[in-house]
Amino acid sequence: MANAKRGRPVQYDREQALQRASDLFWSAGFAATSLDDLSAATQMTRPSLAGAFGDKEALYIAALTRYRDASVDAMREILSGKRLLRTELADVLRKATDVYMASADAARGCMLIGTASVEAVHRPAVRRVLQESLGAFNAVLEERIRKAIADGELDPEADATGxxxxxxxxxxxLAVRARAGEPRDALDKLSDAALDLICGKRP
Amino acid sequence: MANAKRGRPVQYDREQALQRASDLFWSAGFAATSLDDLSAATQMTRPSLAGAFGDKEALYIAALTRYRDASVDAMREILSGKRLLRTELADVLRKATDVYMASADAARGCMLIGTASVEAVHRPAVRRVLQESLGAFNAVLEERIRKAIADGELDPEADATGxxxxxxxxxxxLAVRARAGEPRDALDKLSDAALDLICGKRP
DNA sequence: ATCTTTTTATGCGAGATCGAATAAAAATGG
DNA sequence: CCATTTTTATTCGATCTCGCATAAAAAGAT
Structure with missing residues (x-):
């Protein structure tokens, strides 16, 4: 019979390596992050990186996808429909701002918008991931808004897609402005104004 | 007496060189654009580039600033106050989308948002330009909205800042989505929905 | 016409980057 | 205990990157 798993076992933790690689990509972007940087941060040699993830772009896409999946899940969880749309949406915006400004030094915004946008023009694979991701976030929001219309929280004539x-x-x-260094209260003001417009000004 | 302008006269056109450099930065971003690329595109040798603009970051900032000034001027001109806010704002969004999707191949979005955002984290000078620029665009919009409130086009209780x-x-x-490859009509739908929210749904 | 000044042109060199190629190590299978 | 397989470690080489240094060219000043 053939096998179970032969050969030397891997020493790295794939998830942890992706996490560390994401940190670098997130703050410096794809182009400014070298394979040596990634190798040092993940404590994997370059051949190991290549074996585990392929070339630099493939590693970047794996990091983006992982980030996107986790973010969409987190958003979907907040938009569970158990509370008012306005409450849940405020929560989404506030938690997103938390993440965008989490870094100890300069705020990093959203990894997709802040770093994938530049690369999207000349890297079709990155563009595809970015476009799909924007669509995924949008879909979760739209579904929740449809429910709010059905529940009567929003005007039945409201345009859920819009x-x-x-x-x-x-x-x-929020992602762009965080990365541009705007202060927290400016972002919160934007969120509040948007909530008033989307959900109707609160009394 | 000292001088008028001695020495060999410059052969390059500073504006044209900035234009060509901007094209490269705009589509590929700062990090992925090399001095050799810039030298070839501007038809200036590297020492000439250095003499005229300083190092690569200084050239990038000059390109960003020029782009920002031209864009703010264009926006201010459209928001002259001669027509309805809704009409002028629709014009701003449509013309912005035109620019963001103008490229023959992949759409490049806005140069500031699409390329300066990544660099903003590790380059304070870029971050400053980006933040100032977002503020400048916002100020022009806010001023025009205040006028609409004063003119009675918007509710006197409306929050101009928000x-x-x-x-x-x-x-x-719009800038992010253009660069992500979204189709024109998706961007136009976003603009229409936003106009309805900001200016009040049209009858 | 010669000198001075400023720009352009060409090339050099230290350093980084990335992919691949080769050798060593660690596990299983017979 | 040896062979096979898979990962890790080290190294090399081709290319790119950027700043600088030196030489040539073009203009005004005297």
């Missing part, structure tokens, strides 16, 4: 795209836009802007 | 930040957010999102 409102979702505006809500997405607010997140895109 | 509405301006939402309008800015729409532009940020």
């Amino acid at each position: 409102l979702a795209s505006v809500a997405s836009a607010i997140m895109h802007s | 509405l301006a930040s939402v309008a800015s957010a729409i532009m940020h999102s």
Whole structure:
């Protein structure tokens, strides 16, 4: 019979390596992060990196995908539909801002918007991941907004698609502005204004 | 007496060189654009580039600043106040989308949002330009919205600061989505939905 | 016409980057 | 205990990157 798993066992933890690689990509971007940087951060030699993930772009895409999946899951969990849309949406925006400004030094914004956008023009694979990801976030928002319309929290005539795209836009802007160094309260003001427009001004 | 202008006259056109350099930075980003690329595109040798603009980052900042000034001027011109806010704002969003999707191949979005965001984390000078620029665009929008409130086109209770930040957010999102490869009509739908929210749904 | 000044042109060199190729190590199978 | 397989470790080489240093060219000043 053939095998179970022969050969020398891997020493690295794939998830942990992806996490460390993501940190570098997230703050410096794809182009400014070298394989040596990644090798040092993951404590994997370059041949090991190549064997585990392929070339630099493949590693970057794996990091992006992992980030996206975790973020979409987190968003979906907050938008569970158990509370008011306004409450849940405020929570999404606040938690997103937390993540975008989490870094000890300069804020890093959203990894997709902050680092994948540049590469999207000349790297179709990155562009595809970015576009799919924007669509995934938007879809979660739109679904939740449809529920709010059905529940009567929003005007039955409301345009769920349009409102979702505006809500997405607010997140895109939070990501950009965080990375530009805007202070927390400016981001919160944007979120509040957007909530008033999307959900109706609160009394 | 000292001089008028001695020495060999410059052969390059500074504006044209900045234009060509901007094209490269805009599509590939700062990190992925080499001095050799810039030298070839501007038809200036590297020492000439260094003499005229300083190092690569200084050239990039000059390109960003020029782009920003031209864009702010264009926006201010459209938001002249001669027409309805809704009409002028629709014009701003449409023309911005035109620019963001102008490229023959992959759309390049906004040069500031698409390329300066990545660098902003590790390059304070770039971060400063980006933050100032976002503020400049926002200020033009806010001023025009204040006028609309004074003119009675918008509710006198409307929050000009908040509405301006939402309008800015729409532009940020248009920039990101263009670079992500979203189709024109998706961007136009976002603009329409935003106009309905900001200016009030049209009858 | 010669000198001075400023720009352009060419090339050098230290350092980094990335992929691949080769050798050593660690596990299983017979 | 030896062979096979898979990962890890080290190294090399081709290319790119960027700043600088030196030489040539083009203009004004005297």
